[in-house]
Amino acid sequence: MAILEDGPNGGFRGKVGSVYGYNLKGQWIIRGARRKSNKPPTEGQRLHRQKLKLVGEFCRENKPVFDFGYRLKKDKESRYGAFQLAQKHVFNEVVAFDADNNPVVNFENLKVFAGELLSPKHAKVSLNNGLIDLEWTPNSAYNDEIYKLNLAFVSLRDLSSLKLAIANAADGHCSMEVPIELNLNAEYHVYIGFWNTFYNEISDSTYCGLLR
Known part of the structure; x- marks a missing residue:
């Protein structure tokens, strides 16, 4: 089911028939259904998927801490909530790869609280x-x-x-x-x-x- 936005002349989100609609950087996009690829993932794709999995599991385990620690960083006009901001931080600044190319959490880089006061x-x-x-x-x-x-x-x-x-x-x-x-x-x-x-x-x- 799709949701029509901005009246009859606006775009829509979701599926209508065989096409999907979504908004990308302020522009409405319509595309067909993606076909499942039979190609094996590249090394870059494999590492990216492993990193996503680690970030997802780690952040879920620590969600109560991140919900508190990032609640003041949430921008009311942003689509990111406190938990999503924490996930973004973990993905971009905390997870690294070890000598065997496995994703690991660098706990020294982790910020569980994010704010404007001077840190201890x-x-x-x-x-x-x-x-x-x-x-x-x-x-x-x-x-x-x-x-x-x-x-x-x-x-x-x-x-x-x-x-x-x-x-x-x-x-x-x-x-x-x-x-x-x-x-x-x-x-x-x-x-x-x-x-x-x-x-x-x-x-x-x-x-x-x-x-x-």
């Missing part, structure tokens, strides 16, 4: 006697108690976790118990970011390292 500096994480210890360099611009620290745990193949306002940004360190939802047999990467709770502004995330 010199962030570290460690696991000691069942407690998660976090350290960062306080920023004098964020001494007010409206500035809090957000925390995210991100895994390649396990559910993520998001903790909000766990400490004041000015503290420079904090400790917390391991969240019960984390699977300690999985590998978690840890990220922190600042949050202005009064004006609802956040910073880009800073990578702290592996939880171990």
Whole structure:
């Protein structure tokens, strides 16, 4: 079924008979049905498909974190939502290829939060006697108690976790118990970011390292 837009003289989206309609950069396009190709994929096509698959699986596992972290980056006039902006970032800036040409996630390049505030500096994480210890360099611009620290745990193949306002940004360190939802047999990467709770502004995330 197709949807007619802009009245009887406008274009349409979807299928009518044997043709498809869609809008490309402001122009209405009509095309026939694509034929399934019997040709084997090229090496470039194969790598692209593998990359798409990895990005899709990784972003789905961490959707709650990305929905929060990119919510302020969404442009009301853009067709991209918060999750789609995160997917675009992961595809373009995070996924790379290893020595065997397999796609991998470069966790150090990942931004789980995206915003305008200055990011935490010199962030570290460690696991000691069942407690998660976090350290960062306080920023004098964020001494007010409206500035809090957000925390995210991100895994390649396990559910993520998001903790909000766990400490004041000015503290420079904090400790917390391991969240019960984390699977300690999985590998978690840890990220922190600042949050202005009064004006609802956040910073880009800073990578702290592996939880171990």
